[in-house]
Amino acid sequence: MTDATASLADPVERRMAQGGADRTPVETAAYASGTGATGMRGAGPVFVDFDYTLFGSNSTELFIASCRPSLLVAIIEFAVRRCIPWRLTGFSGYFRLRDFVCCMAIIVLCPWSIFMWRRRAPKLFERHVSKQIAARLSEAAADRIVIVSFGLNAIIRPLLKGSPWQDVRLIATPSLPPPQYFGRGKLPVVRKYFGAADIAASTFLTDSLDDRDLLEASGDGILIEPQGETCRAIEHLYIPLRYTARAKYAASYVFDQVLFVECLLAVFATVTSFDGLLSKLACMPFFTLSLMCIYEIGYFENDMVAAAREDAPTLTKHSGRFRSYPMQPAAWIWAVAAAAAGAWLACFTGVMHAAQLPRAALLWLGSLILLRIVFFAYNRVRPAARIAVYPVLQMLKYLPLFLLFPATPAGAVLAFCQATTMSLIYLVYRQTGQRRVIEKEQFRTAMFAVALCFMATASTTAALGGRFALGLLAVWCLVRLAKAPILRLVRGIRRKAPAEVPA
Numbered sequence: 001m002t003d004a005t006a007s008l009a010d011p012v013e014r015r016m017a018q019g020g021a022d023r024t025p026v027e028t029a030a031y032a033s034g035t036g037a038t039g040m041r042g043a044g045p046v047f048v049d050f051d052y053t054l055f056g057s058n059s060t061e062l063f064i065a066s067c068r069p070s071l072l073v074a075i076i077e078f079a080v081r082r083c084i085p086w087r088l089t090g091f092s093g094y095f096r097l098r099d100f101v102c103c104m105a106i107i108v109l110c111p112w113s114i115f116m117w118r119r120r121a122p123k124l125f126e127r128h129v130s131k132q133i134a135a136r137l138s139e140a141a142a143d144r145i146v147i148v149s150f151g152l153n154a155i156i157r158p159l160l161k162g163s164p165w166q167d168v169r170l171i172a173t174p175s176l177p178p179p180q181y182f183g184r185g186k187l188p189v190v191r192k193y194f195g196a197a198d199i200a201a202s203t204f205l206t207d208s209l210d211d212r213d214l215l216e217a218s219g220d221g222i223l224i225e226p227q228g229e230t231c232r233a234i235e236h237l238y239i240p241l242r243y244t245a246r247a248k249y250a251a252s253y254v255f256d257q258v259l260f261v262e263c264l265l266a267v268f269a270t271v272t273s274f275d276g277l278l279s280k281l282a283c284m285p286f287f288t289l290s291l292m293c294i295y296e297i298g299y300f301e302n303d304m305v306a307a308a309r310e311d312a313p314t315l316t317k318h319s320g321r322f323r324s325y326p327m328q329p330a331a332w333i334w335a336v337a338a339a340a341a342g343a344w345l346a347c348f349t350g351v352m353h354a355a356q357l358p359r360a361a362l363l364w365l366g367s368l369i370l371l372r373i374v375f376f377a378y379n380r381v382r383p384a385a386r387i388a389v390y391p392v393l394q395m396l397k398y399l400p401l402f403l404l405f406p407a408t409p410a411g412a413v414l415a416f417c418q419a420t421t422m423s424l425i426y427l428v429y430r431q432t433g434q435r436r437v438i439e440k441e442q443f444r445t446a447m448f449a450v451a452l453c454f455m456a457t458a459s460t461t462a463a464l465g466g467r468f469a470l471g472l473l474a475v476w477c478l479v480r481l482a483k484a485p486i487l488r489l490v491r492g493i494r495r496k497a498p499a500e501v502p503a
Contacts, residue, residue: 185214
């Protein structure tokens, strides 16, 4: 049911809630002992959830997304919510603890954010308030309505300012909650303010089965469809490769391709000793990240602009959610910052001398601009003409790195084989629509082996880069070849494992 008013007229709305798609009618019906419509005109309190119920969005996500500067907020959000294993806290509401810490970190590090929020919050509430839920709540006296939310009081209260509910009781997360707060449901929180008789005579409106305890304890527990569109702060805060890993390709593919293919290939292609290997492993990832930031602008543009030129564009279901993603100038800022960090590490480890920095900076900035121009052109020519531009894009993943850190002859050949393999796969895709006609690991390794055989007839091992360099490149190729068989073996073991468990 999509009409929230109609859902309130029934005892219970059987919503296929997120995380509750397999809920049965019997399980749902247990939440209602009366009629939701009469509960509004009764004498007991009316508890109402806030996010996606009265407020057709997520107050926490909106707050995080609205804070400035967005670059700093994006780093805070990523560090707090994505890098800390909150599940290990053992709290059932670990995600509430995660969001609370993130919001408090933003408020402490960007204190102006809370004042800006107070100014813009009333208009946000006016824009996102659920008209259907608001109409139903108007049937109840204001002194009976209690908003119960795990969102922050400091975030929700400004949203209510100027609305019919600005003076209603708000039970929300305080600024200094006790740790056990995040392991409780809403019922223990409500019990601090209301007795058992009041709760038994109450009406409770929510969109989430996470509120099961209060749904079951209230006289009229009404489960409705979530109001408004899903809001995610990450779709408005730029972090390098976030769009690539969430909207363009699978995250596992991006991690493997960027780190273990492009970055490691560039490292192994430029080293001739163990000491050089450690130094390059320290600085090269930053230069690779710098390149990928500009590459990501092209990916984003490819989905938002170039796809319109294709008859059957291949877009993921998530790409549309990132239409307002602040790709520029954030990607450029990250690209320059990552390159600066890489240059500092290169000087610190002795790979680069300070006197080389001006020349290196000009070369690198020129390479980034060239990459942007080529990808810009690629996204604006007809699909058939992209076949000629694609190899240049592949070349620009490695050539800028080799300008700063000269590659060994064998390393340069392997990078050429990688660029050629990816270009050939793209050519086949454009001609046939098939992406898996060529096994890239096997084809690249075969090309590299053939090229080395020819080069060996005209050069010595030392001239090709030395035994250490050749050994690294050979090991990398063999590991890449073994990746697919190992993954198939692991998946096969996982599929068989449940059948082997004794009954």
